[in-house]
Amino acid sequence: MSYLTGHNLGVKKSIYIYSPSGAVRDKNAFKRGVRRLSQLGYDVEVDIDALSSHTRFAGDDVTRVNAIARACDSGADVALISRGGYGITRILDSIDFAGVARAVDRGTHFVGISDFTAFQTAVFAKTGRMTWAGPALCEGFGVGGSDGAMPDDIMEDCFADLMQGQGEGTGWRQDRYGFTIPEEHQLASDAILWGGNLSVLCNLLGTEFFPAVDGGLLFLEDVAEHPYRIERMFTQLLYSGVIARQKAILLGQFTGYQLSSHDKGFRLSSVVEWMRSKTNVPILTNLPYGHVQTKVLLPFGAKVDLVLSGRDALLLWGH
Numbered sequence: 001m002s003y004l005t006g007h008n009l010g011v012k013k014s015i016y017i018y019s020p021s022g023a024v025r026d027k028n029a030f031k032r033g034v035r036r037l038s039q040l041g042y043d044v045e046v047d048i049d050a051l052s053s054h055t056r057f058a059g060d061d062v063t064r065v066n067a068i069a070r071a072c073d074s075g076a077d078v079a080l081i082s083r084g085g086y087g088i089t090r091i092l093d094s095i096d097f098a099g100v101a102r103a104v105d106r107g108t109h110f111v112g113i114s115d116f117t118a119f120q121t122a123v124f125a126k127t128g129r130m131t132w133a134g135p136a137l138c139e140g141f142g143v144g145g146s147d148g149a150m151p152d153d154i155m156e157d158c159f160a161d162l163m164q165g166q167g168e169g170t171g172w173r174q175d176r177y178g179f180t181i182p183e184e185h186q187l188a189s190d191a192i193l194w195g196g197n198l199s200v201l202c203n204l205l206g207t208e209f210f211p212a213v214d215g216g217l218l219f220l221e222d223v224a225e226h227p228y229r230i231e232r233m234f235t236q237l238l239y240s241g242v243i244a245r246q247k248a249i250l251l252g253q254f255t256g257y258q259l260s261s262h263d264k265g266f267r268l269s270s271v272v273e274w275m276r277s278k279t280n281v282p283i284l285t286n287l288p289y290g291h292v293q294t295k296v297l298l299p300f301g302a303k304v305d306l307v308l309s310g311r312d313a314l315l316l317w318g319h
Contacts, residue, residue, distance in 0.1 A: 013163045016076035016108075017137055018047035018067045019058030021115040022085020026138060027051065030082060033142030036151055042163070045074065050082055057087045065094045068119075071110070072096070072103035077163060079103070082137045084114025089200070092122050092209050101127040109162060112136055114223070114291065117196030122209035124194060124301045132162060133196055133219070133289060134297035143293065152293040162297050169304075169316035170288070170296040177269045178285040179248075179276075184309035187282060188217055188247040193304045193315070195219035195250070202233045205240055214245045217306055217315075219298060221252035221290030227263075230254060231271040238278055248282040248306060249275075250313075253290030284313055 015037055024030050030051065037044050047067050052059035059067070064087060071079040100123055104110070110131040112119070120131045135141065135155055143149045161167035174180070194211065195201065195218045204210045218237075222230060237243050254268055276283055289295045304317040 012041065012043050013078070014043040014045065014074075014076040016045050016047065016071050016074040016079045017050055017082055018071045018079065019050045019052065019082040020064045020068050020071075020091075020119065021058060021081065021087040022056060022083055023053040023058045024051055024082050024138065026142070028145060029138040029142030031142075032144050033082075033137040033140070036141040037137075040156070040160070045076065047071065056085070058082070061091050061094065064088075065091050068095055069099060072099045072108070074103075074108070075106065076108055078109045078111055080135075080137055081112035081116055083139065084112065084116055084136055086115050088115050088118040089203060092118060095119075095122070097123060097126040101129050104129040104131070111159075111162070111297070113139070113295075114197050115200060117200040118204060118209070120196060120300045121194075121201065121204055121211060125209050125211040128301065130299055130301035132297050133300050134159065134162070135295065139291070140293075152295070154288070154294050154296070158295075158297040167297065168318045169314060170298070171312065171314040172286060172288050172296075174284055174311045174313060175286045177272055178311050178313075179282045179308070180311050181308055182310070184307060186305060186307050188215075188304070188306040190303045191247045191306065192216040193219065193298060193302055193317070194300055196221070196300065198222040198230065198233050199225065202236050205236060205242070216246050217248050217250060217304060218242070218246045219250040219252055219287055219289065221287075222254050223291035224256040225254065226257045226259075227254075227266060227268045227271045230268070231274060234271070234275055238275075243279050243281055246281055248284060250287045251283060251285045252287040253292045253295075255291050282308075284308070287313075 054060045111134045198220045307314040
């Protein structure tokens with residue numbers, strides 16, 4: 001079947017929606033997300049248990065493991081999680097990673113954010129296969145409702161690039177306390193890009209599901225974590241030797257926290273300054289990825305190049 005939309009031209013692409021983590025509480029956001037993807041011209045299939053609920057989870061552990069298996073068998077171009085939350089870490093020992101590897105090799109791209117970091121980290125540690133850090137259905141494509149907001153254009157364009165196999169990189173400008181150099185310089189070449197949610201990563205440190213990446217580019221983001229907690233988690237990566245083995249650290253968006261009078265000027269920039277005092281590894285800021293609407297898609301496990309010119313950073317892959 002052929003069709004033409006604002007994002008797509010050619011053979012219709014398919015998306016499989018499944019729920020490996022938290023239960024979907026906002027059913028309207030779920031419906032809006034499915035409708036939006038259909039409007040963009042994608043063929044959307046919803047897993048039979050996508051809206052299941054068992055306590056805080058999208059079904060019990062067996063239900064969610066089976067949902068992942070069905071996503072692997074779907075043959076879809078993209079397997080997209082409905083939402084994050086929590087739940088994947090507790091089922092990592094039950095996932096058929098060989099099945100995930102076969103699905104990736106057949107062409108299925110696994111996409112998600114937040115709790116999905118546990119899946120991505122484990123898949124790379126166990127199989128070396130690549131997945132994509134990007135949106136979830138509800139928070140990415142299901143925005144709107146009474147406020148009439150639309151999904152972010154940049155996010156949708158990056159998603160369309162993935163669907164069409166056209167994405168080759170992303171660029172951004174760091175904030176005023178970013179890592180800068182006066183002239184254009186390649187900080188890394190053929191470095192493994194990996195990372196995701198800082199809390200989830202730290203919880204997997206020291207387990208069989210945490211990959212041993214040397215000379216990589218580690219990207220980090222989080223939500224609802226005060227800067228002192230971000231610093232505390234960073235020390236875990238620092239003292240375990242993870243930071244020292246990387247070419248650079250790419251800090252994404254850290255949102256949803258509130259400072260108080262007790263902080264007395266201690267903020268996220270204070271954490272970055274302290275981090276830099278503890279390592280010689282370059283720490284870049286303001287990567288457009290995290291629990292925000294405007295976010296790029298990042299190939300977890302891909303070999304990438306990192307070029308820096310002043311405050312401007314450029315990640316390149318697929319070239």
